[in-house]
Amino acid sequence: MITSPDRTPLPREFFDRPVLEVAPDLLGRILVRTTPDGPIALRLTEVEAYDGQNDPGSHAYRGRTARNGVMFGPPGHVYVYFTYGMWFCMNLVCGAPGRASAVLLRAGEVIEGVEQARKRRLSARNDKELAKGPARLATAMDVDRALDGTDACAPGQTPLRVLSGTGVPSDQVRNGPRTGVSGDGAVHPWRFWVADDPTVSPYRAHVPRRRRS
DNA sequence: CTAGTGATTCCCT
């Protein structure tokens, strides 16, 4: 049976909670990106929690900088960072201002605007790979640094919004170590995903890169 | 399927 997902926007209060509550609760929600070419919608299937300055894996661990400033602001805003010289990744800021916690959006299923997402992700071998991985997700959803600081809970038109969707029953939520996080931050099992979902990205342990000559 | 590596730029020490 197909039930139509709830298109109610998530209010700011949804994000104004501890990040370890918000992260699993985001699974099954619908991220909507409004572009001039029409909307792209994504059902979230994999996320990671980053707990501000308490968390060695978090960009906010060493305090506020030019890059991570949005994380220290109000919840419900989008934090976009550039990494590995080529890619963008997007987060949703959680908790009270100053908490600097955020949820990294790692993977999802494109459910609307598939044609547009395919054009942005030409190397994807099938539609399950369109947003399988955080940089792939950002690419498919046309998210880059221009959207850093966007309020996803603002009234009226916004380039990004999160809708209620259907959510995911808690017995379908799995969790484990975060991908690509090194050092002391690797101990926390703060990656959450939907059980047996084919759009979840493969786990990769952090590998330190060898120095180039 | 897994493991290894180059790409490429920005941030922070």
Add this chain to the structure above:
DNA sequence: GGGAATCACTAGC
């Protein structure tokens, strides 16, 4: 100057 919340590609099993 070192490394990064990654991806795509290749080789080999």
